[in-house]
Amino acid sequence: MTPSVPVRPAAWLPTALAALAVASLAGLPFLTLAPNRLVPGSPVGCGLSGAAAGMLAVAAAWLLAGPGRPGRAGIALAVSLAAWGALLLGAGRAAADLVAGQPPAARAALGSGAWLAGLALAGLVAESARAALPRRGGFVAVLLLVGLSTLAGLADFLDALSLAVEYRARAASIGTAFVQHLGLAGASLALALVVAGPLALLHLRGGPASRLADGLLNGIQVVPALALFAALVAGLSALLALVPALRSVGLAAIGPTPAVIGTAAYLGLPLVRGLAAGLAGVDPDVLAAARAMGLTPRQVLLRVRLPLGAPVLIGALRVAAVQSIGLATLGGLVGAGGLGAVVFEGMAQFAQDLILLGALPVIGLALAVDAGLALLTGARIAGETA
């Protein structure tokens, strides 16, 4: 039942992706033209470049469906990347044509057809890259897609798209929010690590105190994040009313304090479990040998348990880091800023472009951190450890 041969991507998947790309380009609105950034636009179909992207996608799928020769996969990768390029340039050019001669507030946004086709083409690029380079394919595909899109953006090909217009209007505040978000996530991870270290050692020792700590960490996972952040706001304001001196240390009921504490609380469980599993997973014989060599318990911990348990530790760190980036988004609700604040402002205005400007970097950051830490463990990208 469990195949002994390495698992190959499903043969019909590229065909299905190409079909999805063609169907969404042909049947769904490619772009929408709206009189301003808040009202929904009227749909516009795809032009010649959309048709070209669809045909290139079909060609790539045909190349992938054939007998698996390495050269063919490489050509499929090039063709699917060309399809992605055609989609980007086509969207940029069509948007420029649409807004030319319109009032300055008019916006040409990507329609559902362009988004779906983009997803399908990205999948096609990933499948081709995986066929060409089985081990690092996913990572290479992400690099190529992001690189090509960044190049297109830098070369001003995409300037007329609504998202780019919105970004130009808010570049400074988005940049600040991005840095704030990284700060919130990083501070939470650091705080959680400081707390998780001693708790993991306590867990290894066992006893009632360790059971209490484990129960507490498990219990926190059940509490809704929104409720915990809200409770922290209420609790911190009560604490600050009791001990006003804490304000001088920089604590506040609204702002980064509740966001960092709340995020860190959820990271405790994966970190403690991972740390404890990593430290306990060492072969007892190795530990016995280390003790026989005269190493003190401290040396056993630092020189034997930590290096040998490193892959499990980094795996736990990876889970916690991805979670911290997602959870920090809620910081926007308690006044901590970050990309969450951008998302919530967009939701309040019902402005799709602003929501995207906040949400896309959150997803990108999470994927980048996940891929980066996965490379560090030497594991394959496709979620082997988690």
Next chain:
Amino acid sequence: MIRDGMIRDGMTRAGRGALAPLLLGLALAVLSLPEVAGFVVRILGLQAGTPVPAGRLAWLARQHLVLALAGFALAGGAGLALGILATRAAGASLRATLDTLAAAAQAAPPVVIVALALPVLGFGAPPILLALAAYGLMPVMRGTVGALATVPDDVRRAATALGLTPAQTLLRVELPLAAGPILEALRVVLVLAVATAAIGALAGAQTLGTPIVVGLQNQNTLALVQGAAAAAALAFLADAAWLAAAAGVGRLLRR
């Protein structure tokens, strides 16, 4: 047989484990009542705003539970189906792709999915349902694949030798043997769904997150405390209910 006994033992242990979340959930539910929450907020020296009446809170809790259960059914059903598909010979090639997709879905936190879905799906329940389904899919799928992988190949071959069809092998041999870890994954996703449904309030769905969001916006600490306590209470009670039900089923099986 040994494995069967282990599952039952696990279930009775789960029965004892239901007590802590039950008590915690009941305590938080009492704290969410307008009188109790008002008393606590005043004791803490915070200014109380307008309370959320108990009837409104109960209505919100019902809405919240319906949303969470719908999301749980979507995630659980799809996750179970995909997990079974990925462990069949015909679907083995799907596994890497499903893993990548599920990992990608996990990179987008529920609040981001709700935000992205808002302009497309509009205000109300649909955005949070989508978020619950996307977020719960991976734990169920991973749990199902992992649990089915623990069934020894010998057992599968024995079932085939006995003349069972693949469908019978799945229903009568593999799923019963893998039931423990699969049920555990479903419990995690149920609790996750009840907890995460609160986020739906951001897209205008009526949930126990609504008093929290309104409280944060209007600096109404009382509504905020009531909503937070009630949302947490519901999550703990859902956990307790699942554990108690699992223990009850375990007792029935032992008879």
